[in-house]
Amino acid sequence: MSRAASLREKHDGALDDRGSVRLWLRLLTCTTVIEKRLKRRFADQYGVTLPRFDVMAALDRHPEGMTMGQLSQALLVSNGNVTGVVQVLVRDRYVSLAPSPTDGRSSVARLTQLGRECFAGLAEAHHEWIEAMLAGLDREERGQLHQLLGVLKDSLAAEGGEE
Amino acid sequence: MSRAASLREKHDGALDDRGSVRLWLRLLTCTTVIEKRLKRRFADQYGVTLPRFDVMAALDRHPEGMTMGQLSQALLVSNGNVTGVVQVLVRDRYVSLAPSPTDGRSSVARLTQLGRECFAGLAEAHHEWIEAMLAGLDREERGQLHQLLGVLKDSLAAEGGEE
DNA sequence: GTATGAAATTTCAAGCTTGAAATATCATAT
DNA sequence: ATATGATATTTCAAGCTTGAAATTTCATAC
Known part of the structure; x- marks a missing residue:
């Protein structure tokens, strides 16, 4: 069976024929779909949220520990945000x-032994x-996609966030 | 000047050498960066949030109006979510x-004349x-990227969201 | 030593998001 | 006519996210 209906795209059917916006919407849709599936599965099967997983993943790669600021930079989220997520993990x-x-x-955050054990299962x-x-x-397609997203990343870095 | 420092990537430097995860993280980073810039610019320059823009964009392409359910499906968000966003737009x-x-x-939501006028500026x-x-x-790169994201979209549709 | 500005963090209000429960309406079989 | 299940929507609690204000600590010039 498995009809595998094709996915709807955000703002599907836009008259907006401008290619760059269409490309952006497709990028957004793919990311959103993947993120929502991960979120739901983590919640259903492990009772964990995505932000908590992200913090644990960052800490798992830094056994020496990370400060709140380092976590904030690594995860691209605000300082205040990290505070809350880390608090529940503690x-x-x-x-x-x-x-x-x-x-x-x-202050320096580290995974506990329990944290490391749990994270291993989550990462798997x-x-x-x-x-x-x-x-x-x-x-080959994965390689091409990775490469093209690299070009996009560079384009974003060049455009700058008005910083 | 414009040093155009290269962008940090979420979970940058992962030991995790598994290509598919790296591809996903790069996809996530690009999307996140673009989304945050749009969010900030809409807020700073127009006092509008991204969800409100999304609703207006959907309504702009459906002058006949859309029900809450149609909006929810078009935007890939929950019903309850649409309720709140539409309420402030009203x-x-x-x-x-x-x-x-x-x-x-x-009930059927439609852009007002004021809404149409404002949206024109936002869309531009x-x-x-x-x-x-x-x-x-x-x-060419845009075309390739669009095409590869199409393959990814199909892959996601095939995998199914355990629905 | 002390004042001053920079840096790290926390707190807080406002807004988005979801899923579950509650409501209201529709469609249909009897 | 009525009961029943399906549909459309709203409400609500919990969690994430941000930016700004407040706090604490550091570093440096004097």
């Missing part, structure tokens, strides 16, 4: 928070889900 | 809400911003 014993020995203003599921969602692209 | 006189003549359960700015952000891709 409450749930997945993350520990210790004052920085070198800078009294900073995450990888499988992504792999399955990208199954329709062969090796 | 409060601000950009959108009118009338009971459906054929179905007592539904939106298009320019997108165009500028994609300026680093030539015509």
